[in-house]
């Protein structure tokens with residue numbers, strides 16, 4: 001008996017003031033598509049009614065924001081606050097969620113942004129998926145081209161020089177974001193298959 005694997009609907013919901021985080025959003029999209037997802041990208045500072053509907057219909061949402069002033073950007077916060085109606089109705093409950101961020105400094109307090117994205121997802125009763133990679137670039141044999149070179153677990157963290165163009169987003173950070181898109185898709189597919197199997201045993 002053959003089964004068609006479920007095709008998860010993944011939305012990448014991100015803000016990017018200067019284009020760096022957008023490069024990561026595109027990498028998340030690529031990773032998700034490679035793993036078989038149907039992907040929609042949503043720039044949250046220009047989110048349309050149709051895109052809100054796509055968010056409501058998603059199996060998984062990957063949130064992305066640059067780190068500004070030690071946290072998520074104001075535009076991302078505006079989107080988060082605009083989603084509060086969905087928080088009240090539970091519209092996003094039990095969807096998979098994950099997150100990524102980018103900042104100019106190696107640390108730059110990026111962890112605050114990832115933790116905020118995780119708390120935001122938890123407020124929506126979403127299921128948070130961490131990065132799922134060991135830390136890179138943390139041993140004598142390691143180097144800065146390792147996946148997860150900045151050593152995050154909660155989500156994907158990237159570092160781009162503040163005065164660099166979009167072409168200066170680090171290749172390892174792009175690959176790490178791509179990994180996150182793949183991982184989210186695999187987890188969404190497994191959850192969906194499990195829910196279908198459970199429903200069949202209950203029928």
Ligand SMILES: Cc1cc2nc3c(=O)[nH]c(=O)nc-3n(C[C@H](O)[C@H](O)[C@H](O)COP(=O)(O)O)c2cc1C
Nearest residue numbers: 016017018019020021066068069070103104105108
């Ligand atoms: C208002 C503002 C605040 C910033 N705050 C931080 C910060 O707290 N930590 C940091 O490392 N970089 C900070 N940066 C640098 C940005 O995170 C960095 O330039 C990033 O690549 C921008 O991403 P974007 O191109 O997607 O907007 C800040 C930049 C701006 C414009």
